Amino acid sequence: MTQKFSLNVNGRTATVEADGDMPLLYALRDDLGLNNPHFGCGLAQCGACTVHLDGKPVRSCVTPLAEVGGRQVVTLAGLGTPDKPHPLQAAYVQEEVPQCAYCINGWIMTAAAFLRDRKKPTDAEIRTALSGLKCRCGTHMAILRAVKRAAAMMG
Amino acid sequence: MTAIMTGHESTATFSRRNLLQAGGALIVSIGAPLTFEGAYADDNPMVAATKPPLTPEQLSSYLAVNADGTISIFFGKMDMGQGLAIAIRQMVAEELDVPFKATRIFIGDTATSVNQGGASGSTGVQEGGHQMRMAAAEARRVLVEMAADRLGVAADQATVTDGVVHVASDATRKVGYAELIGGRFFNVHLNWNGKYGNPLYAPGKAQPKDPKDHKIVGQPIPREDIAPKVFAEADFVADVKVPGMVHGRMIRPPVAGAVPVNVDDSSIKHIPTAKVVWDKGFLGVVADKEWHAIKAMRELKVEWSQASPPFPDQAALYDHIRQAPVRKREENKPVGNVDDAFKSAARVIAAEYEWPFQSHARMGPGCALVEIKDGKVTCWTGTQKAHFVQTGLAATLGVPQDSVRVIWTSGPGSYGRSDADDAAMDAAVLAKAVGKPVRVQYMRDQGTAWDPKAPASIHRARAAIDASGNVIAYDYLSKGFSRIDVDTNGSQPKDTLAGQALGVDLKSGDGFGLPGDSYGFANKRTAWETIAPLLDRASPLRTSHMRDPVGPQIHFASESFMDEVAAALNLDPVDFRLRYVRDPRDIAVIKAAAEKANWQSRPSPRKDQAGDKVSGRGIAYAQRGPTRVAVIAEVDVDRSTGAIWARKFTVAHDCGQIINPDGLHHSVENNVVQATSRTLWEEVKFDRNNVTSVDWLTYPILDVTGAPEEIDVVLIDHPEIAPAGAGEASTRPVAAAIANAVFDATGVRIRRAPFSPDHVKGALS
Secondary structure: OEEEEEEEEOOEEEEEEEEOOOEHHHHHHHHOOOOOOOOOOOOOOOOOOEEEEOOEEEEHHHOEHHHOOOOEEEOHHHHOOOOOOOHHHHHHHHOOOOOOOOOHHHHHHHHHHHHHHOOOOOHHHHHHHOOOOOOOOOOHHHHHHHHHHHHHHOO | OOOOOOOOOOOOOOOHHHHHOOOOOOOOOOOOOOOOOOHHHHHOOOEEOOOOOOOOOEHHHOEEEOOOOOEEEEEOOOOOOOOHHHHHHHHHHHHHOOOHHHEEEEEOEOOOOOOOOOOOOOOHHHHHHHHHHHHHHHHHHHHHHHHHHHHOOOHHHEEEEOOEEEEOOEEEEEEEHHHHHOOOEEOOEOOOOOOOOOOOOOOOOOOOOOHHHOOOOOOOOOOOOHHHHHOOOOOOHHHOOOOOOEEEEEOOOOOOOOOEEEEEHHHHOOOOOOEEEEEOOEEEEEEOOHHHHHHHHHHOEEEEOOOOOOOOOHHHHHHHHHHOOOOEEEEOOOEOOHHHHHHOOOEEEEEEEEEOOEEOOOOOOOEEEEEEEOOEEEEEEOOOOHHHHHHHHHHHHOOOHHHEEEEEOOOOOOOEOOOHHHHHHHHHHHHHHHOOOEEEEOOHHHHHHOOOEEOOEEEEEEEEEOOOOOEEEEEEEEEEEOOOOOOOOOOOHHHOHHHHHOOOOOOOOOOOOOOOOOEOOOEEEEEEEEEOOOOOOOOOOOEOOEOOOOHHHHHHHHHHHHHHHHHHOOOOHHHHHHHHEOOHHHHHHHHHHHHHOOOOOOOOOOOOOOOOEEEEEEEEEEEEOOEEEEEEEEEEEEOOOOEEEEEEEEEEEEOOOOOOHHHHHHHHHHHHHHHHHHHHOOOOOEOOOOEOOOOOOOOOOOOHHHOOOEEEEEEEOOOOOOOOOOOOHHHOOHHHHHHHHHHHHHOOOOOEOOOOHHHHHHHHO
16 A cells, blocks of 8 residues: 655655555665665665664665654765765775675665774674675675774774 | 778767767767867868767777867776776776876767677776777877877877877977867778677777886776765666666566466556566566566466476486586697506596586676667666677567667676676566566576576596606596576577577577696696586576686686695695696796795695694686686684685786786785685575575575685786786686695595585585
């Protein structure tokens, strides 16, 4: 059943008409034109669709629209801009992390929440925090370098 | 001057005006409106106001000088995220003597580039870059000639600085590229070799620069496509939308080989706008909203034909390969007499290795958008080979090729002949059926289970040893499914799922490969044999090219076996290789890796370890075309769990001249990690009916928790040697390097991939 949903995305309010069981991912991509969260698996197994809901990383591909409510949605586009980049975005560019870059939402959004809560993490803590995210191109080494670089920037 | 004034552009090609009106960001910028104030240029046979036809023998097909003096480069290969776009710009800027920043590149659009083969066989720089270098050198020659004419000096009295031609002895007498031709087109004929694809070569009269004079080539210039993606400003193919577009989903059979015999449209009647497209074995749905297309795909009631289970039990796969009739066999040029040498051997060492089917399992399953409008077909695709997809779409839709435009758009990773080409054809069939632009997005299970697979294979090696412990003969055979059961591009319907579902005649191709090495054994035979696919059409186990096609499996076996021989002879694995390897550059990479890794000479296995946690080191090396790579792996093995951590790699890499060390370093590192994943984890699972690897739980890949601690890369630069491929070469020695390190640690030889904990624990017990 199509319903109207009011969403708060990247600091703006938007209305979406859709089925309540439709995952948030499709509202962001198809209705609001925010292409950055990607469809990777639809199963919460890879992270390509990750956004923040009230600051917590969630997999938008399995988050039904009806459960989003008034919570703040932040996508990669809302994390920072070229003028005011999030440290992870700056580090990703400096380290030239991605090969194809399709997976980066998962890594950056998950690491952003992790580094906000955990200052000066160890290598093992970073790996554990990011476990389960997928990168098929094998950029693991550069990802770890960038997260460490961003952690240093974030003190 | 040999340039000939050509006619106007063919009506069949897309005119510049059309391109400028194409909407969105996909615009070819030839500069400001055409300027005709330079009457001189209009008279110049090397300049045209209208673009000459887009053919390989026209310089304008590769380069244009814009009105502001910047350079537009039109490239018929793709950059799959390894920095090729930057490398090509460096090569062109170098030859043209323009600043790197003054170049722009337009990639993989059939309306603006000729078929240079797409991303294929790591030839981006080796073949594609070579051609662009020659084209740029010719452009510089022509521009200098035009300028010299205008400045009233001989061409050899003129030189170029930052896109300005000036008299060598008087820099105030000058004219810029922009003034000479900006906003108009080269009209210069090149000596095309008549070939399309990777071998396309069309030089002019100019010779490229001496590598000693290179200033831009060799610099670590960073990629420019990363920031737009990191700031969510760039579109991937999955992000492209056009007005009126609807969403398509495909439906694959529960038993591979089954076809729909009854489709109940009423089962999706309650889903708004959902519609079925069914033709023979082809079954898809479309809906205005993506979520409704997904629901329709899930809820559509389909009765399938009774197909007999097409596959053997997975446990019987390697026996099937051993016993299957050989469809084609090829051998190397024989060296000596292998059979006689084995008869005289004092000792024979033999082993057999096994490698599973593997999936591209791209981060995003296949996706494509096709619009058919006013007799023109436009396709956005993440394919590696846009020009071949153009041919395939024309054949699938039954329209002339020149009415089809294919626009390559960044996809979710690309490692060969993936499901990208299948998605393009499916989108086209759906778009034609519903009369609207259709975006097809495969689901995860379709991307993993139904993409073309890297072939499974077995490999037999034996070595004849004489009484003094010398290797006197080597005999190596790979037997497996073909690397071209479906071809490496989507140019023919028979090679796509849509074509096979729609019933076109099939022809499965035969190809495998031989080890790339320079072992100088007196008697040496290497061979391959292919077998028929398990299911002849629309098979989820159809096989084709996946990164370093058949390289990982061949060299897992050949380089593991060299280690087995070294161990049997009680020789250090590096010393053994240096004793027999003949090519000086091969020797150099082996020595460079050993030196960097601080390799201590001793035979494997180690004998100084006790307990469950052991570690070891192993080496493997390979040639891939003109490129050679040596890899040393250092691993930790937990005997109690079978878990392997490939802790450190040292890689020595020689691909001739290095265009961009930064891009090369990343490419090597990513190759090694992906190859580690394939070695330790990746195996396509199937049962009698179908592939059962359908997601990341059933097709696990290397997790970041298992990533190496360090990858130490030694890049050997040979500016005097033509640059060769680096996109795949460092993949191939990785599996053997790890296997050899596991042997060093445990004394146990792993001869079947992947080395997952279960397999390894079994082998160790």
